[in-house]
Amino acid sequence: MPHVPYRSPSPLSSPPSGPPSRDAVVAALRAAGCVFAEDEADMIIAAAPAPGDIAPMVERRATGLPLELVVGWAEFRGRRITVEFGVFVPRRRTEFLVEQALAQAPGAAVVVDLCCGSGAVGAALADGLGGAELHAADIDPAAVRCARRNVAPLGGRVHRGDLFAALPGELRGRVDILAANVPYVPSGEMGLLPPEAREYEPRVALDGGADGLDVLRRVAAGAPGWLAPGGCLLVEISSRQAESAVDAFTAAGLRTRLAVCEERYAHVVIGVAA
Known part of the structure; x- marks a missing residue:
């Protein structure tokens, strides 16, 4: 996935009253420099175990963590391959x-x-x-x-x-x-x-x-x-x-x-x- 070229505070840094909207997730990722913010937002929202996990996942991506490690998988020849830290x-x-x-x-x-x-x-x-x-x-x-x-x-x-x-x-x-x-x-x-x-x-x-x-x-x-x-x-x-x-x-x-x-x-x- 594309590198996040710089790191900046995310619009989601303050805990919201509920899970962030897709538009808010896209905005946060775009502010962090993610080129394919819309696609990444969809992947993060779909991968979140619960709605409350979306904001922390976005924060991790916004600070430079590779998207594959944020969502826990990488696509390879049409398969979802589990990946983890290290x-x-x-x-x-x-x-x-x-x-x-x-x-x-x-x-x-x-x-x-x-x-x-x-x-x-x-x-x-x-x-x-x-x-x-x-x-x-x-x-x-x-x-x-x-x-x-x-x-x-x-x-x-x-x-x-x-x-x-x-x-x-x-x-x-x-x-x-x-x-x-x-x-x-x-x-x-x-x-x-x-x-x-x-x-x-x-x-x-x-x-x-x-x-x-x-x-x-x-x-x-x-x-x-x-x-x-x-x-x-x-x-x-x-x-x-x-x-x-x-x-x-x-x-x-x-x-x-x-x-x-x-x-x-x-x-x-x-x-x-x-």
Whole structure:
């Protein structure tokens, strides 16, 4: 969702006699700099557990809290993905990774969502495939807890641990789709991220090391031992890192290509096992 560029007192700062009207909510959000104030107002009003919760929710949004954390969910490929404090909020551009995975392996039977965060990618893949065995993994306990809420209804299992160390050994050589939304922001550029990311998302989900590719290289190197014959690894990356990411995939013995969606400014490296 759009960043709130400045913070100002909200017209709802004084407790009203009843729940604020939609017009009052829109005015408060607009005063705080929310570009899509009308849409956000509707989402907040609909998400409020009770009328008395609307004003406090508006106040939290007006002070800069990402809308997804205010309402408790983010939309991803038509699904409502539960999000909570301390968990990476799924980006809409990552839907391109899911699309590429489904196109590459439409009959996938075993799916792994590595560095899963909220589990949005895994949930979307399971939804698109229907009946696939789904596993998700993350090193962050908050992400694991959140992902369980999103993938358990689809029959998915969530594991905690460092990359492949989190996965059950029985998955070796069986994975048809390995989606890894790895952190890829160079450490020295973390301060350039929007405040929503810097202040509310875990560093472990964003910081990819000196050149942003530390985790990607580890995933690429380990993937061949887990992929089924013809199985694919997909990782989102920035445009300026794409060449180095492709090299890492190729060095791991994967048949590699780069998929680009200019409209969403999305770049996905795809590697296929022999």
